[in-house]
Amino acid sequence: MEFRHLGRSGLLVSEISYGNWITHGSQVEADQAIACVHAALDLGITTFDTADVYAGTRAEAVLGDALKGQRREGLEIFTKVYWPTGPGRNDRGLSRKHILESINGSLRRLQTDYVDLYQAHRFDYSTPLEETMQAFADVVRSGKALYIGVSEWKAEEIRAAHALARELHVQLVSNQPQYSALYRVIEAEVIPASEELGVGQIVWSPLGQGVLTGKYLPGQPPPAGSRATDEKSGANFISRLLKDDVLAAVQELKPLAEQAGLTMAQLGVAWVLQNPNVSSAIVGATRPEQLQDNVKASGVKLDAELLKRIDEVLAPVVVSDPALTTSPAQRP
Numbered sequence: 555m556e557f558r559h560l561g562r563s564g565l566l567v568s569e570i571s572y573g574n575w576i577t578h579g580s581q582v583e584a585d586q587a588i589a590c591v592h593a594a595l596d597l598g599i600t601t602f603d604t605a606d607v608y609a610g611t612r613a614e615a616v617l618g619d620a621l622k623g624q625r626r627e628g629l630e631i632f633t634k635v636y637w638p639t640g641p642g643r644n645d646r647g648l649s650r651k652h653i654l655e656s657i658n659g660s661l662r663r664l665q666t667d668y669v670d671l672y673q674a675h676r677f678d679y680s681t682p683l684e685e686t687m688q689a690f691a692d693v694v695r696s697g698k699a700l701y702i703g704v705s706e707w708k709a710e711e712i713r714a715a716h717a718l719a720r721e722l723h724v725q726l727v728s729n730q731p732q733y734s735a736l737y738r739v740i741e742a743e744v745i746p747a748s749e750e751l752g753v754g755q756i757v758w759s760p761l762g763q764g765v766l767t768g769k770y771l772p773g774q775p776p777p778a779g780s781r782a783t784d785e786k787s788g789a790n791f792i793s794r795l796l797k798d799d800v801l802a803a804v805q806e807l808k809p810l811a812e813q814a815g816l817t818m819a820q821l822g823v824a825w826v827l828q829n830p831n832v833s834s835a836i837v838g839a840t841r842p843e844q845l846q847d848n849v850k851a852s853g854v855k856l857d858a859e860l861l862k863r864i865d866e867v868l869a870p871v872v873v874s875d876p877a878l879t880t881s882p883a884q885r886p
């Protein structure tokens with residue numbers, strides 16, 4: 555496993571990290587979730603991403619159980635705040651009240667005194683940015699988080715937050731956007747702004763939720779046990795990617811992966827890691843074998859000719875409109 559700095563900070567993170575959205579506390583049983591976390595650790599992954607909202611807060615608890623007994627200094631634990639965690643009108647968003655309450659719940663469930671990175675899971679248009687950043691700064695000053703980050707924020711939102719963070723003497727070091735060979739909306743605006751500010755990307759769904767592994771075939775039912783068959787929540791989230799033209803284009807990557815001596819999953823993860831502004835690719839996995847496959851993308855260099863062929867094959871289906879980086883207009 556290779557390591558990268560998280561943005562322009564001194565924190566090193568594994569360039570492949572493990573996230574537990576949809577899977578832990580929901581799609582997979584606890585023992586399988588724990589087996590995946592232990593496999594991740596054995597394979598050199600030290601960086602773990604979760605959120606207060608995942609599986610109605612259960613995902614953080616599963617991760618906390620799975621990491622119990624590990625040397626805390628050897629781990630980087632990331633969580634997030636914004637989406638609803640309870641029925642109340644203040645159990646959501648980025649108000650001072652919710653941030654200061656939610657971090658305590660996250661730490662309790664994760665069974666740790668601090669998280670390495672605390673992320674605003676979307677922009678909250680109903681809270682002044684100054685209030686949000688002041689609350690994040692207080693979380694850092696109280697020692698409950700070491701660094702702060704955002705997720706799916708627009709370039710100008712990252713700029714404004716970064717300026718406030720500097721005034722408050724805390725480090726806003728990362729953004730967590732969706733990024734994959736199929737979904738490139740951050741390239742035009744978010745990445746140039748981030749490079750300038752020293753903000754690194756921790757990218758989510760680098761495998762397009764499994765689509766880039768090539769296991770979903772056009773015109774065929776999804777494979778048994780895959781996310782597309784998970785009626786609890788996965789099927790809903792992956793459905794927008796399961797279009798025949800996308801699946802057919804992905805099949806055309808198979809000979810390219812073979813020629814490069816990579817599996818499709820390795821090609822997909824390696825593709826996002828070619829971008830130097832990416833600090834880490836957060837993969838999901840429902841089984842340890844998937845992690846064994848995916849981690850081999852660490853350190854892989856894709857040559858210019860292969861990158862060009864990937865662009866040609868995917869060109870008709872790539873999504874790249876920067877306007878797609880959005881947060882809900884209303885607090886959820």
Ligand SMILES: NC(=O)c1ccc[n+]([C@@H]2O[C@H](COP(=O)([O-])OP(=O)(O)OC[C@H]3O[C@@H](n4cnc5c(N)ncnc54)[C@H](OP(=O)(O)O)[C@@H]3O)[C@@H](O)[C@H]2O)c1
Pocket residue numbers: 572573574575576577603604675705706730731757758759760761762763764765767769779780781782819836837838839840841843844845847848
């Ligand atoms: N900030 C945000 O708003 C946000 C949003 C979404 C996700 N995230 C973060 O990003 C993480 C990763 O997202 P993701 O799970 O969508 O990532 P992903 O890596 O694109 O997809 C992971 C899924 O693909 C399948 N898969 C993975 N490796 C495979 C392999 N080698 N062979 C075959 N199938 C494989 C597995 O699903 P099946 O086995 O079920 O098919 C796995 O759960 C999340 O856990 C979370 O931490 C953040």
